[in-house]
Amino acid sequence: MDLIIEWIGVVAGIVSVYFLYRNNILTWPIGFVNIGCFMWLCWNQKLYGDFATNVIFLVVGVWGWVHWSRKDFRIPSSSSFKVRCILGITTLFSIPITTYILINHTVDCSFPLAEASILVLSIFGLWLTSLKKIESWIYWLVADFLMTIIYSLKGLFAMSVYAAMVFILGVLGLFAWKKLINEHKKTIA
Numbered sequence: 422m423d424l425i426i427e428w429i430g431v432v433a434g435i436v437s438v439y440f441l442y443r444n445n446i447l448t449w450p451i452g453f454v455n456i457g458c459f460m461w462l463c464w465n466q467k468l469y470g471d472f473a474t475n476v477i478f479l480v481v482g483v484w485g486w487v488h489w490s491r492k493d494f495r496i497p498s499s500s501s502f503k504v505r506c507i508l509g510i511t512t513l514f515s516i517p518i519t520t521y522i523l524i525n526h527t528v529d530c531s532f533p534l535a536e537a538s539i540l541v542l543s544i545f546g547l548w549l550t551s552l553k554k555i556e557s558w559i560y561w562l563v564a565d566f567l568m569t570i571i572y573s574l575k576g577l578f579a580m581s582v583y584a585a586m587v588f589i590l591g592v593l594g595l596f597a598w599k600k601l602i603n604e605h606k607k608t609i610a
Contacts, residue, residue, distance in 0.1 A: 435586055444601060470523050474543045474544065484551055489551075497602055512545055535570070565585075568584035
């Protein structure tokens, strides 16, 4: 059963990130299938940080879907330098706190530091994605790299391949969104 759920989640995740790369609102509903499957798997594999990440994805994803539905919200944008600095500092301070929580408040968390990093990066990545900020791709790339390693170590090879494929789509997405931003700047200049 877990293998079937894993593959459904993997396929839905790849399709969802493809739609994100294409700046298409379908990324959200398809992503919910991925989230549900991964919640199931992460709980069963004692990847509590990843489970928590997916619960947050579900909540923030609903907000993101509504936000992306606005007609005035079509082109990605960049955060200001000040916002990028605040996000970077907040991210760096959040990882040790989250690691501490996973170490001290779960019985058998597999990889507390890596899972804390994935959790924090993914929360900020999803929040930035909901706002259509190009910086979201940087957060996703680091998180996907870590997920590729962790899933492989846990024997979740389909999920590991998924994370690697999403990493590649993330690189493409970063460049695609940068191109959209640059083209938009030319049209308003």
